[in-house]
Amino acid sequence: MNQELTANQIEELAQELKGQKQALEQQLQDSQQSTAPVTLDQQSVGRVSRIDAIQQQQMAVANREQANTILKLINSALERIGAEEYGYCLECGEPIGYARLQVQPQSPNCMACQSILERP
Ligand SMILES: [Zn+2]
Numbered sequence: 001m002n003q004e005l006t007a008n009q010i011e012e013l014a015q016e017l018k019g020q021k022q023a024l025e026q027q028l029q030d031s032q033q034s035t036a037p038v039t040l041d042q043q044s045v046g047r048v049s050r051i052d053a054i055q056q057q058q059m060a061v062a063n064r065e066q067a068n069t070i071l072k073l074i075n076s077a078l079e080r081i082g083a084e085e086y087g088y089c090l091e092c093g094e095p096i097g098y099a100r101l102q103v104q105p106q107s108p109n110c111m112a113c114q115s116i117l118e119r120p
Helices: 007-030 047-082 098-103 113-115
Strands: none
Touching: 007 047, 007 098
């Protein structure tokens, strides 16, 4: 079974979460323009570069969606730190474990529950 987090570990993960949150918010801000609808003039740019622009835009939208999803997880993790509930799996209530949280500090579930949740 996983160990509970120490105060120092929680503090460290909180710093990590805050750093990631800032980076994601910056990324979302920076990518705002690239997700605007493609309004290229078909006569001035070729068909290929129009498709290119649409693909790039779709990629930017997907990246933004992913960033938003992670940002939500980070925010709820920060809330749980504030409520002193951080580090416990939302599914089974067991400690998630420091090793896993070091890789994914925003993770709301332990490894066992996560693999069940990800099963199609
Ligand atoms: Zn669990």
